[in-house]
Amino acid sequence: MGETRVKGQVKVLDGNRAAAWGVFLSRPDVVASFPITPQTPLLEALYRFKGDGLLDAEMAEPEGENSALSILIGASAAGGRTFTATSSQGLSFMYDAYLFTSGNRLPIVMVIAMREQVGPHGVVAGQQDAVLVKDGGWIQIYTESCQEILDSIIMAYRLAEDPEILLPVNVCYEGFYLSYHSQRVEIPEQEDVDRFLSPLQNSRRLKLCLEEPMTFSSYTIPGELYTEYRFKHCAAHQRAKGKLDQIDREFSIMFGRSYGGQIEEYETSDADVVIVTMGCSSGTAKGVIDKKRAEGLKVGLVKIRMFRPCPNERLVKALSGKKAIGVIDRSVCFGWNCGHNFVELKALLSDIQAPAPLMLDFIAGLGGSDITSQHVERVIDATFAAAQGKPYQTVTWLSLE
């Protein structure tokens, strides 16, 4: 790595305000959102930009989240760049509009400041709300730091509105941890962001206009036509994987920061054991990896950034030849008695060349509880013990043991 290049301002921002900066710099046409903890300060920051005369966007204050996303469906169909943000119950309340957005290929960008799904009741951090909608046809990117939130939102617009993709994108970060946690954030220059997003200016997408009347969501009878749109939707998801890697590389050239695209690999190349994380616990885990490396343990980390579409090719490559994999899940997959990432990775096992690694799952950080460095150490120790042939437990609920 070369010396750190700092262009533009450096600020101390929490995740919500970093997100607001990312949105502001991307110049949206329409913002429609309904406040919900822990996303509310993001809206406050956007309204501050608007109030100061900096943000040139239509701001809609609907009576609920379902209307918020529905307003954006219209605005996006008319060709606008759009933004909304929500959490937990708000996401549940926009569920039908959520599916309608992706099925009609509308490139809306939405932040999910992740919060546990009620019930049991808890206005606390978790990932359950966002992972629950993983099959809704959107692209989902999970972030680790406030800087990554800002940068990912700019990249999300490049990805969503790319004429080869045309899919809505969620940028997800854990509420309470990242949403309220202040960090050093570099603010890119507006002209650089404009230049980064400029390839979208010439890209044509279908939109509602008087000159060339079109309609959506058109009725698709016979079923072959419906099947065709599903096929194209799936194909666009597959294209999005390499596209995010490419966008990340371009971003790195222009702004000097890279996140690895679909996944980030940390000390994996010679590792015997790999820990898999998603979201803000990745930072804690990297610190523990450094400590364990200093003690001589060959351990690495894979951070899943793109949860949807599944970065299967890159995961298979990163996890091949490893003895054991320890997955830290901040969600549960009902019916499988484990976390969502564990289910996903189990599905990849048959693609990994034999001998397949052992896989252990660790449920941690539910209900707003911390994922501490002690937790990560226990994960690494248990996964190493399994790799050495000692008896192991497949799923461990860390805070209950």
Added chain:
Amino acid sequence: MQFRSKFEGPWATPEPMLVIKTGAWRFQRPVTKVGKCRQCGWCYIFCPTGCIEEKGTYFSANLDFCKGCGICAKICPGNAIKIIREEE
């Protein structure tokens, strides 16, 4: 792979929207009293299926697609459209 639509998503120009013969759903139909139609075009604008056609001196519904909802008769300022039962 053979595709039927040239579009990525379920978008369409208005004309091919009229593909399903929704006229079969109907139990009543609009009948235009040709001499009373002043061609204001309100029925054309309000018809939810977009099946109203201009016939030179008057507007009338294409019965292949008209579902018989009756909005055109309700909206017509000249009372030029009558709704009658299918069996009539």
